[in-house]
Amino acid sequence: MQNSLEFANSISTHDLRVLGINEVAYIKPQESDGQVYYTIHAADGTEVARVPEREVAVVTVRQNNMEPASIH
Incomplete structure (x- = not known):
């Protein structure tokens, strides 16, 4: 069984x-x-x-059942 650190290290860039x-x-x-x-x-x-x-933009995102996140 993997511990949390091993699992985190196994996640690929694509998965993220x-x-x-x-x-x-x-x-x-x-x-x-x-x-x-x-x-x-x-x-x-x-x-x-x-x-x-x-x-x-925020309303559009929420109308599509998603959560908005800002990039600065």
Whole structure:
């Protein structure tokens, strides 16, 4: 039987990427041509949406039964 440390060390990078893929979405502020917008990313880093305001991003994530997480 593995202890916690052995188990943690056995998790692959791929496993970490897909962990929470259907539960967490990341919100990241972006800027283009002086305009700020927010991108929503799946847990694996895939961009799934762009919206004009952070509040819209949070609502969008929650409407899809996911928890928002901010990337600064």
